[in-house]
Amino acid sequence: MRARADNSLAERKRQLVADELRDAALMLLATKGFDVVTVDDIVAAAGMSRRTFFRYFASKEDVVVRFLADTSADIITELATRPPAEPSSVALRHALWVPLAACNDHPEHSERARVVVRLILDTPALHARWLERQIEWRAELAAELANRSGLDPHTDPYPRMAAGMALLALDTVLQRWQPGDDEQHLAKLMDQAFAVVAPALDAPAASPAAG
Amino acid sequence: MRARADNSLAERKRQLVADELRDAALMLLATKGFDVVTVDDIVAAAGMSRRTFFRYFASKEDVVVRFLADTSADIITELATRPPAEPSSVALRHALWVPLAACNDHPEHSERARVVVRLILDTPALHARWLERQIEWRAELAAELANRSGLDPHTDPYPRMAAGMALLALDTVLQRWQPGDDEQHLAKLMDQAFAVVAPALDAPAASPAAG
DNA sequence: CATTGCTTGACACTGAGTGCCACCGATAGC
DNA sequence: GCTATCGGTGGCACTCAGTGTCAAGCAATG
Numbered sequence A, B: 001m002r003a004r005a006d007n008s009l010a011e012r013k014r015q016l017v018a019d020e021l022r023d024a025a026l027m028l029l030a031t032k033g034f035d036v037v038t039v040d041d042i043v044a045a046a047g048m049s050r051r052t053f054f055r056y057f058a059s060k061e062d063v064v065v066r067f068l069a070d071t072s073a074d075i076i077t078e079l080a081t082r083p084p085a086e087p088s089s090v091a092l093r094h095a096l097w098v099p100l101a102a103c104n105d106h107p108e109h110s111e112r113a114r115v116v117v118r119l120i121l122d123t124p125a126l127h128a129r130w131l132e133r134q135i136e137w138r139a140e141l142a143a144e145l146a147n148r149s150g151l152d153p154h155t156d157p158y159p160r161m162a163a164g165m166a167l168l169a170l171d172t173v174l175q176r177w178q179p180g181d182d183e184q185h186l187a188k189l190m191d192q193a194f195a196v197v198a199p200a201l202d203a204p205a206a207s208p209a210a211g
Numbered sequence C: 001c002a003t004t005g006c007t008t009g010a011c012a013c014t015g016a017g018t019g020c021c022a023c024c025g026a027t028a029g030c
Numbered sequence D: 001g002c003t004a005t006c007g008g009t010g011g012c013a014c015t016c017a018g019t020g021t022c023a024a025g026c027a028a029t030g
Helices: A007-032 A040-046 A050-056 A060-069 A072-081 A088-105 A107-122 A124-149 A158-177 A186-202 B008-032 B040-044 B049-054 B060-069 B071-080 B089-103 B107-122 B126-150 B158-177 B186-201
Strands: none
Touching: A007 A040, A007 A050, A007 A060, A007 A107, A040 A050, A040 A060, A040 A186, A050 B060, A050 B186, A060 A107, A060 A124, A072 A088, A088 A107, A088 A124, A088 A158, A088 A186, A107 A124, A107 A158, A124 A158, A124 B126, A158 A186, A158 B158, A158 B186, A186 B158, A186 B186, B008 B040, B008 B049, B008 B060, B040 B049, B040 B060, B049 B071, B060 B107, B060 B126, B089 B107, B089 B126, B089 B158, B089 B186, B107 B126, B107 B158, B126 B158, B158 B186
């Protein structure tokens, strides 16, 4: 359902409208706060109708969350292409680096991402949606990890928990990145966060016989 | 704000109303599904007014989530009273056992909790709120862990991530508990889940110098 | 009996999200 | 050139969540 990435004729117009909506929304929400800005404000700023907004975004939260969380497929693909012998901690670190790579390479994009991260972490409704999206990521990561390790995800808690730990690392990185006080390099923060969970991610399998 | 547990005269009536509302809501939501049941349906079943519902619960989600997540203070207290020399994994396991203890001891309460867990995990909106509540737990647990370990929670990612891993273990336990196919003992599930994260929880501190 | 305080119900209101239909522009076929 | 069709859009009305406000009801106290 995402396979039509470049139907140049009409698809480009759709993308244009979506970008316009997104930009107007992000601008308003980030400066004025999530709760006080209504969808009417957003569409007024974008010069479109309220109804159109909901054709492109499922909810007011969706505009913000999708800006960060639109790349789940890329993450899974990256994890699937890591060498099977690679330790889980390394493979997961590389997989979750995918959505961060753009921020790290392009400082101008990075600054806006920082604002969005701050907005999400500071707004309970957005934080909830963000976590909801992470749930999907976790399920997909867990399935792929089960694939890699040959474990049964229904009887062994490892795949799900490993995926959860990786996302916890990502969450911690974002939380420590968003203040922006000093130049906290994303790569360094990722290394630190994954260093904490690595002992559990790479521990020798002993889960089924824990009783 | 919770210090008035037994102002016997009027407080008991308040509790009665809250229970009535909660029971009606849980019954309807669990049987018919979260989305199709409106607040009007709930208050009609409870024989009260719509406005009263929102005096007792902040939202429709709140009724369900509070049923499980009303015990954060007890968890922190339990963690704070664990012996300082105890490994983090053991202390956290005991702390997070507190909200589960009631379910484990009283099978009749346990059955309803199972239904609520299933409802939460199956409903995205509820799951998101549940995780949002866990964020608060994580912050409180992290603060207490920083206290125990003497680490600075602003510079060291360990406290926050340790709290997150413990809650991830809890989440995994609930997810594996709710199918209820066979008699999965909560204690056993907790042991298995914590066995996965223990290597990271109890790893020797090496986080600040990871770069 | 009057007052004070707490709870409730009713009403109105904002805002999110959806369904429906009419409109508009472009493209394809006669 | 006229028309049928198709994707996108705007407008409208609707449901439902959640909030503010006010007028009771009802207990305890003077």
